[in-house]
Amino acid sequence: MIKTRMTDLFGCKHPIMLAGMNWVTTPELVAAVCNAGGLGIFATARCTPEETRKGINEIRKLTDKPFGINQLLILGQVARDTIQVAIEEKVPVINYTLGKPWFIDEVHKYGGRVIGTTAFVKHAIKAAELGCDAIVVTGAEAAAHGEEASTLIMLPIVASKVKIPIISAGGYGDGRGLAAALSLGASAISMGTRFALTKESTVHEHFKQLCLKATENDTIVSTKFDGMRGRALKTPVTERIAKGGFPLVEAFRGAYETKQLFNLSWPKFIGMSFSMMGSDDQHPLWVQARQAAGYRRHTLAIYDGNMKEGIYFAGQILGACNDVPTVAELIDRIMVEAEATLKKTYSMLA
Numbered sequence: 001m002i003k004t005r006m007t008d009l010f011g012c013k014h015p016i017m018l019a020g021m022n023w024v025t026t027p028e029l030v031a032a033v034c035n036a037g038g039l040g041i042f043a044t045a046r047c048t049p050e051e052t053r054k055g056i057n058e059i060r061k062l063t064d065k066p067f068g069i070n071q072l073l074i075l076g077q078v079a080r081d082t083i084q085v086a087i088e089e090k091v092p093v094i095n096y097t098l099g100k101p102w103f104i105d106e107v108h109k110y111g112g113r114v115i116g117t118t119a120f121v122k123h124a125i126k127a128a129e130l131g132c133d134a135i136v137v138t139g140a141e142a143a144a145h146g147e148e149a150s151t152l153i154m155l156p157i158v159a160s161k162v163k164i165p166i167i168s169a170g171g172y173g174d175g176r177g178l179a180a181a182l183s184l185g186a187s188a189i190s191m192g193t194r195f196a197l198t199k200e201s202t203v204h205e206h207f208k209q210l211c212l213k214a215t216e217n218d219t220i221v222s223t224k225f226d227g228m229r230g231r232a233l234k235t236p237v238t239e240r241i242a243k244g245g246f247p248l249v250e251a252f253r254g255a256y257e258t259k260q261l262f263n264l265s266w267p268k269f270i271g272m273s274f275s276m277m278g279s280d281d282q283h284p285l286w287v288q289a290r291q292a293a294g295y296r297r298h299t300l301a302i303y304d305g306n307m308k309e310g311i312y313f314a315g316q317i318l319g320a321c322n323d324v325p326t327v328a329e330l331i332d333r334i335m336v337e338a339e340a341t342l343k344k345t346y347s348m349l350a
Contacts, residue, residue: 002338005165006039006188009133010093010113011066013037014335015178017136017167019192020070020095021144021313022046023302024203027055031062032200032327037335039188040065041095045072049081056089066092068115073099087112095136098145104131115167119147121157128162135162136190139170143193143219143315144230146170152184159185173317175337179345182338193315199326204305207312208324210235216319225311226295233314235307237297 004015018025018033020043030040042059044052052069059067069086073079073096083103086094090110094103097117104114108131116127117136127135137158139151151170159166165187171177173194181189196203197211210233220234222242232238301310325333 002182002335002342004182004187006134006167009165009187010039012039014331015182015188016331016334017041017188017190018195019142019169019190020044020068021192021196023299024192024196024201025070026202027058027062029195029198029200029202029327030059030067032198033195033331034059034063034065034067036328036331038327038331039093040067041070041093042067043070044082044086045070045075045079047082049078049085052082052085053089056086056091068093068095068113070095070097070117072097073101097136101130101132117169119145119149119154121149121154121161124158124166125161128164132164134165134167134187136167136169137186139168140231141316142170142231144232144313145228146231147229151181155181155184155186170315171317173320175334175339176341177317178334178338179341182342183345191317193317194321194330195327196314197321197324198330199324203302203312206305206307207233207301207310210307210312211314211318212322212324214314214318216316218318219314219316225313226298230313231315233312233318235311237307237309238311241311 002015006015007013014037016038018030018038018040020041022043022045025041025043027042030042033040042055047055069091071079071082083094087103087106091112093113093115094107095115095117101114107114113133115134115136116132117138118124118127119138124135124137137154138146139154140146140148141151151168155168166185167188167190168181168186169190172181172189172191178189195201197208214233218234219231220238220242221229221231223229224241225232297309297311300306301312
């Protein structure tokens with residue numbers, strides 16, 4: 001058995017965390033990871049506060065192990081209301097990203113822990129200074145939202161600058177990866193793409209099969225999927241979106257995505273289209289349109305398996321994924337391989 005500062009801190013058996021993936025980390029998947037010895041995280045950015053409370057209660061019916069929620073702080077009042085629900089429910093772990101936490105002391109009062117998710121060294125250092133109990137350090141290999149520095153670069157730099165436990169994310173899916181992360185200074189790994197390819201995951205079978213056929217080179221990075229830099233499975237639709245097109249066409253397409261999501265009138269749709277034509281791609285209208293498009297297209301992929309319009313965020317670890325095991329089978333074999341790898345590595349010492 002491998003014991004680390006992370007397993008001691010969160011009371012889980014294995015140093016493996018489920019990444020909080022919107023629409024993917026259902027209560028069932030969260031509980032499966034917890035019951036298999038890992039730390040399950042329920043992504044709540046897609047939820048109303050009421051839906052968050054319901055999800056927390058469902059998780060507690062499925063497991064008696066520690067678990068957490070993940071929230072994007074850039075969502076303003078919705079994020080504040082969601083965090084408040086988690087505090088009221090005394091969720092053991094609150095994992096945040098994209099913002100400054102105001103709730104650390106409140107969580108600590110009931111014995112909870114706070115994890116900050118970062119993609120920059122300076123943000124990891126700041127999270128530690130703010131009082132986080134642990135940090136997730138995300139490398140460029142990860143699915144969805146990250147930055148340019150790879151895990152191999154990010155992890156040892158952060159490990160040399162902070163004293164709290166580090167959970168390394170980006171490029172993990174097997175025991176050798178876990179052993180490498182521990183050797184580089186992490187106390188655990190976070191996995192998203194690999195857990196999405198398990199039997200308990202509700203990701204549509206069409207996209208599970210596309211992922212199994214993909215290589216490490218079959219992802220694409222763009223800011224055009226949902227307004228933030230993100231890595232997605234390479235498909236005809238993601239290549240088209242990333243490439244962009246004639247401004248008039250793209251403006252009308254982006255405005256139409258927003259119209260569908262927010263049920264805009266046709267006059268507002270036309271007005272938005274022409275406003276977007278005269279704006280740069282960082283204008284709030286473009287950001288709103290891409291967020292609307294990302295929301296709709298991501299759910300089309302996960303729930304409907306729509307390969308003509310759906311986009312699916314996935315990491316470069318796809319190249320190492322060739323089956324769909326249960327969560328318990330996956331975690332067990334990762335731990336067996338990690339222990340064997342560490343023993344082999346240590347045997348090289350004279």
